[in-house]
Amino acid sequence: MTERETVIEVHGLRNQFGTQVVHDNLDLDVYKGEILGVVGGSGSGKSVLLRSIIGLNRPTAGSVKVFGQEVTRLSEAQRSAIEQRCGVLFQNGALFSSLTVAENVMVPLREHHHLPMDLMQRLAALKIALAGLPAEAGAKYPSELSGGMVKRAALSRSLALDPEILFLDEPTAGLDPIGAAAFDQLILTLRESLGLTVFLITHDLDTLYTICDRVAVIAKKRVLIADTLDKVERFDDPWVQEYFQGPRGRAAEHAAEHAAHAATEH
Amino acid sequence: MAQAGTLDVDSGGRVVAAGDWTLASAPALDQRVVEVKRRRASGAVDASGISRLDTAGAELLLELAGDARDGITGLDEGRRALVDAVAKAQTEAVAKVPPQPPGIVVLLARTGSAVEAIWHDAIALVGFIGLMLQTLARTMPNPRRWRVTPLFFHIEQTGLDAVPIVALLSFLVGAVVAFLGATVLRDFGASVFTVELVGYSFLREFGVLLTAILIAGRSGSAFTAQIGSMKAREEIDAIRTLGMDPVEVLVLPRALALLISMPMLTFIAMLAGIFGGAIVCIFSLDISPGMFLQRFHDTASVRHFWVGMSKAPVFAFLIAAIGCLEGFKVSGSAESVGQHTTSSVVQSIFVVIMIDALAAIFFMKLDV
Numbered sequence: 235m236t237e238r239e240t241v242i243e244v245h246g247l248r249n250q251f252g253t254q255v256v257h258d259n260l261d262l263d264v265y266k267g268e269i270l271g272v273v274g275g276s277g278s279g280k281s282v283l284l285r286s287i288i289g290l291n292r293p294t295a296g297s298v299k300v301f302g303q304e305v306t307r308l309s310e311a312q313r314s315a316i317e318q319r320c321g322v323l324f325q326n327g328a329l330f331s332s333l334t335v336a337e338n339v340m341v342p343l344r345e346h347h348h349l350p351m352d353l354m355q356r357l358a359a360l361k362i363a364l365a366g367l368p369a370e371a372g373a374k375y376p377s378e379l380s381g382g383m384v385k386r387a388a389l390s391r392s393l394a395l396d397p398e399i400l401f402l403d404e405p406t407a408g409l410d411p412i413g414a415a416a417f418d419q420l421i422l423t424l425r426e427s428l429g430l431t432v433f434l435i436t437h438d439l440d441t442l443y444t445i446c447d448r449v450a451v452i453a454k455k456r457v458l459i460a461d462t463l464d465k466v467e468r469f470d471d472p473w474v475q476e477y478f479q480g481p482r483g484r485a486a487e488h489a490a491e492h493a494a495h496a497a498t499e500h
Numbered sequence: 501m502a503q504a505g506t507l508d509v510d511s512g513g514r515v516v517a518a519g520d521w522t523l524a525s526a527p528a529l530d531q532r533v534v535e536v537k538r539r540r541a542s543g544a545v546d547a548s549g550i551s552r553l554d555t556a557g558a559e560l561l562l563e564l565a566g567d568a569r570d571g572i573t574g575l576d577e578g579r580r581a582l583v584d585a586v587a588k589a590q591t592e593a594v595a596k597v598p599p600q601p602p603g604i605v606v607l608l609a610r611t612g613s614a615v616e617a618i619w620h621d622a623i624a625l626v627g628f629i630g631l632m633l634q635t636l637a638r639t640m641p642n643p644r645r646w647r648v649t650p651l652f653f654h655i656e657q658t659g660l661d662a663v664p665i666v667a668l669l670s671f672l673v674g675a676v677v678a679f680l681g682a683t684v685l686r687d688f689g690a691s692v693f694t695v696e697l698v699g700y701s702f703l704r705e706f707g708v709l710l711t712a713i714l715i716a717g718r719s720g721s722a723f724t725a726q727i728g729s730m731k732a733r734e735e736i737d738a739i740r741t742l743g744m745d746p747v748e749v750l751v752l753p754r755a756l757a758l759l760i761s762m763p764m765l766t767f768i769a770m771l772a773g774i775f776g777g778a779i780v781c782i783f784s785l786d787i788s789p790g791m792f793l794q795r796f797h798d799t800a801s802v803r804h805f806w807v808g809m810s811k812a813p814v815f816a817f818l819i820a821a822i823g824c825l826e827g828f829k830v831s832g833s834a835e836s837v838g839q840h841t842t843s844s845v846v847q848s849i850f851v852v853i854m855i856d857a858l859a860a861i862f863f864m865k866l867d868v
């Protein structure tokens with residue numbers, strides 16, 4: 235295998251809140267252009283890891299490099315430059331409730347670029363359509379949207395600045411299976427067409443089997459293994475075994491195999 | 501590494517795009533696209549010189565090519581995919597902006613809907629007061645359903661915790677009134693009447709009015725924000741599905757707490773205001789404390805006290821009703837909580853001052 239370009243490097247990360255140690259000596263690399271799924275039990279610190287990488291949470295120790303730059307030691311301007319190359323989809327969308335969807339998408343455009351209004355509106359409409367929302371959704375307020383539409387609207391805002399890395403925190407949680415499958419396909423399509431790197435926290439086994447290139451398992455305060463699904467499935471750890479060999483894990487695996495067969499036959 | 505995106509027409513009439521076609525160079529490129537398009541309707545674009553391309557650049561390329569998307573040449577596979585994805589999204593993204601009606605129509609429509617909203621607010625308030633009284637009547641005979649703990653909690657929050665600010669402000673206003681009175685009355689050699697001025701004004705009007713305005717700003721807004729954020733997080737619905745009545749659980753303890761604490765705060769405000777007036781009299785008018793008390797005792801009749809005090813429970817009930825009702829009107833968003841909190845304070849203060857004015861006329865006609 236050829237040496238791939240790493241866009242995120244986490245080394246020896248330690249996160250501690252009071253006496254509670256969430257991460258200890260955690261290492262993780264994310265390669266350019268891949269979709270990395272991050273799994274782990276509730277409270278294992280997946281979201282804290284995400285927050286450490288995007289600089290919302292200052293780690294107790296260790297180094298976090300994004301695009302080769304240490305995120306904890308950046309000036310305000312450098313940080314802003316990195317943030318503009320990252321898009322984040324928060325678990326509950328975090329759309330600004332006082333703005334319409336289109337205005338939400340325009341917030342980062344307005345803040346970082348001096349675009350003519352007409353172009354900005356065209357770009358916002360484009361991002362909204364890219365996220366798979368109908369054009370009418372742009373004029374709506376977040377409170378008028380369903381759960382699935384909120385996720386898509388939030389995704390369109392995270393795509394506003396054409397990020398190179400997309401962070402997704404449980405994007406399919408709370409969506410119905412059809413909506414979740416459509417969202418999976420959407421992420422896949424966006425990765426193909428926009429060349430994104432995707433860092434994806436999920437509990438959804440179907441998502442793992444359908445779209446992830448590699449899976450990182452967080453347990454015991456560190457990354458147990460980060461590799462392709464086949465290797466992770468065979469990894470000798472009781473939690474990993476239970477996660478992937480439990481009834482839901484097996485069902486998702488069968489479903490994925492079935493889909494693959496169907497695809498090759500046609 | 502970054503180079504500005506360019507768009508030129510070469511000597512052969514070909515349109516050549518080069519450099520970074522990204523968001524950063526989008527404003528300049530947007531203008532160039534308009535210029536080039538004005539000269540040539542649409543057609544072939546050579547995009548092989550483009551060093552970086554993102555969705556903003558792809559959107560501009562498509563804008564340039566118009567209907568002839570195949571006319572864009574020199575894209576590698578990845579970029580072709582990007583342009584295709586953007587083109588596909590664009591067809592779905594035909595943003596329809598509804599036509600704007602003329603300004604005068606908008607003005608009239610907004611005026612009309614504002615008036616209608618006032619009318620609906622008034623109806624809703626009367627209805628809500630009815631609901632509160634009905635719920636109160638239903639729970640009163642059943643002491644097991646009295647919610648004593650929240651009641652005392654709210655008495656502490658709205659009453660006890662408000663004592664310092666109510667006392668301080670009343671003291672200051674009392675001093676100001678005495679100063680005003682002293683200045684004006686001195687010209688007539690009647691500065692001793694300052695005692696009556698302070699006494700009358702605080703017993704009849706200022707004690708209760710100041711308290712009501714402070715409580716509207718302090719507790720009415722808190723009621724709206726508390727109930728409003730519960731509404732936004734579906735907690736009110738949860739209360740309902742658990743077989744409880746939100747009015748009984750949330751509104752009654754707050755309303756009763758205000759009914760109890762407001763008269764007490766009013767009494768404190770009266771004392772503090774008169775004390776503030778007394779301090780000014782003593783230090784700048786040479787009226788001794790004994791003389792102030794004697795004069796106050798001779799002139800201030802207890803009916804003034806009762807006129808002021810009688811308004812306290814009315815104001816308390818209205819402030820609580822408006823505060824809670826506005827809370828229930830909150831819908832979903834964080835902004836809505838803010839809007840209704842503002843509306844709650846404005847409405848409460850408006851209603852308090854209006855009722856106070858009506859009461860002043862009423863008591864004047866009754867000659868008390």
